[in-house]
Amino acid sequence: MPEPTNKSQQEIKKSDESEKDSLDQFYSELSYWHVNMGEESVHAKRIPGKYRRIKWTTASLYLLFFFAPFLRWEGRQALLFDIPQRKYYLFSITIWPQDIWMLSILLMTFFISLFVATTIAGRVFCGYICCQTVSTDIFTWIEEKLEGQPPARRAMDKAPWTGKKVGIKLAKHSIFLFLSLLTGVAFTAYFIDVYDLWQKYLSLQGPIYIWTVPAVFLIAFYINAGFLREQVCFWLCPYARIQGVMADPETILPTYDYHRGEPRGRLKKGSTSSQVHGDCVDCHLCVAVCPTGIDIRNGQQEGCITCALCLDACDTIMCKVNKPKGLIRYMSLNELNGKPTVPLFKRARVLFYSTLLLCAFLGIGYGLTHLSPLDLMVIHDRQPLYVRLSDGSIQNKYTLKVINKTDTDMEVKVSIQGIKKGVLVVPSRVFKIAAGKVKPVQLFLKARPEDIGKGSVPIFFHVRSLTQPGMKKTYQSSFIGPS
Ligand code: SF4
Numbered sequence: 001m002p003e004p005t006n007k008s009q010q011e012i013k014k015s016d017e018s019e020k021d022s023l024d025q026f027y028s029e030l031s032y033w034h035v036n037m038g039e040e041s042v043h044a045k046r047i048p049g050k051y052r053r054i055k056w057t058t059a060s061l062y063l064l065f066f067f068a069p070f071l072r073w074e075g076r077q078a079l080l081f082d083i084p085q086r087k088y089y090l091f092s093i094t095i096w097p098q099d100i101w102m103l104s105i106l107l108m109t110f111f112i113s114l115f116v117a118t119t120i121a122g123r124v125f126c127g128y129i130c131c132q133t134v135s136t137d138i139f140t141w142i143e144e145k146l147e148g149q150p151p152a153r154r155a156m157d158k159a160p161w162t163g164k165k166v167g168i169k170l171a172k173h174s175i176f177l178f179l180s181l182l183t184g185v186a187f188t189a190y191f192i193d194v195y196d197l198w199q200k201y202l203s204l205q206g207p208i209y210i211w212t213v214p215a216v217f218l219i220a221f222y223i224n225a226g227f228l229r230e231q232v233c234f235w236l237c238p239y240a241r242i243q244g245v246m247a248d249p250e251t252i253l254p255t256y257d258y259h260r261g262e263p264r265g266r267l268k269k270g271s272t273s274s275q276v277h278g279d280c281v282d283c284h285l286c287v288a289v290c291p292t293g294i295d296i297r298n299g300q301q302e303g304c305i306t307c308a309l310c311l312d313a314c315d316t317i318m319c320k321v322n323k324p325k326g327l328i329r330y331m332s333l334n335e336l337n338g339k340p341t342v343p344l345f346k347r348a349r350v351l352f353y354s355t356l357l358l359c360a361f362l363g364i365g366y367g368l369t370h371l372s373p374l375d376l377m378v379i380h381d382r383q384p385l386y387v388r389l390s391d392g393s394i395q396n397k398y399t400l401k402v403i404n405k406t407d408t409d410m411e412v413k414v415s416i417q418g419i420k421k422g423v424l425v426v427p428s429r430v431f432k433i434a435a436g437k438v439k440p441v442q443l444f445l446k447a448r449p450e451d452i453g454k455g456s457v458p459i460f461f462h463v464r465s466l467t468q469p470g471m472k473k474t475y476q477s478s479f480i481g482p483s
């Protein structure tokens with residue numbers, strides 16, 4: 001082995017030093033980051049503001065949707081997924097198994113909307129509408145009403161157990177348990193009519209799932225919103241992990257404008273502004289209001305759920321010290337660094353996800369406008385494909401499934417088209433279908449060989465409602481003869 005020369009020894013030393021420098025820099029950067037390990041509960045302060053109002057509004061919409069099964073609509077439950085009957089009610093719309101693709105598109109629309117929102121504005125879903133955020137917000141609001149402001153709550157957590165503390169904690173946890181149970185019952189009511197459900201609960205009867213689903217919700221919501229809270233957003237939520245790949249330097253997020261804010265410094269007593277510091281007066285209000293307990297001034301962190309409550313907090317302070325609002329504001333990394341920003345409609349990701357979303361909306365629009373209250377399916381009997389009768393004519397057998405999707409009984413008439421002189425052999429061409437039912441009808445179609453040619457001939461079955469004029473449905477099938 002050749003001995004290292006002086007030059008190479010110097011190079012090795014230099015590279016060791018530069019590695020040590022970069023490690024030092026890495027560790028010093030890391031020390032700015034606060035990784036919430038749940039060592040102490042986050043008791044966030046609540047202050048009024050624009051984003052707090054938006055948060056209450058979106059939370060109310062979420063609650064309205066979640067508790068929608070308690071709403072009645074046209075004499076039945078507004079939202080009901082009746083799995084045994086295989087019918088899904090969305091307000092005035094009834095979706096049958098034949099239209100189930102619409103529910104799939106609806107689900108897809110939800111996920112694509114999530115992608116679009118994340119690309120444009122990061123974890124905005126987490127901040128405003130996620131069930132974990134909403135339930136934690138409600139639970140902490142109750143906590144504030146019972147235990148007081150954050151300093152009083154922290155003091156109570158540390159104080160020894162007294163009769164008063166036991167009473168307050170007992171009341172708080174009873175409310176948490178009741179709300180978690182109510183959430184579970186509301187979710188179960190998506191699958192069974194809520195009147196039936198209460199009847200089953202009161203008579204202590206009913207299928208096993210009406211007991212197990214609320215029990216699972218009770219445990220999950222009580223633990224997640226009552227104890228784990230922001231830890232779920234930090235460590236358990238898979239969406240937090242994948243959002244990194246959807247956001248880019250153009251994504252607008254709540255960001256601290258460090259060019260304007262630094263060097264930060266506290267105000268001198270009696271003064272409302274300082275010439276020697278940046279605009280940040282180091283009041284820590286942005287940290288105090290953060291539901292996940294992070295300091296946005298240290299840069300974007302994975303614990304930020306982009307609820308923008310720190311924007312409200314900082315704007316309040318800026319007004320008090322006579323500085324322009326927006327020291328913390330929604331902006332992109334490129335904007336912060338003074339780089340040119342790309343308009344939304346020119347961003348490839350936004351365009352891609354938006355196109356997908358548009359297609360999904362068009363699919364739903366098409367589905368809704370083409371939902372028919374009368375449906376028809378025709379099954380051609382395959383064994384045998386045809387029979388030759390004693391008079392020489394060819395006969396095919398079919399099963400018609402006529403679906404009455406309306407809420408009233410219906411009388412329909414069946415007819416065919418496509419074969420000249422084709423004879424429909426059926427007990428009656430007119431039959432009744434009960435409301436919301438499927439009527440299977442077996443029938444035979446006879447034709448003379450000279451009228452059908454060789455092989456198969458396309459034919460059309462029509463059903464027309466006699467009770468609701470204008471309602472009709474056509475199904476294309478085929479008549480098979482000897483080839
Ligand atoms: S840093 Fe601001 S936007 Fe992010 S979670 Fe905390 S309060 Fe919400």
Ligand code: SF4
Nearest residue numbers: 280281283284286314
């Ligand atoms: S609220 Fe604004 S001024 Fe106060 S510490 Fe946060 S960034 Fe600085």
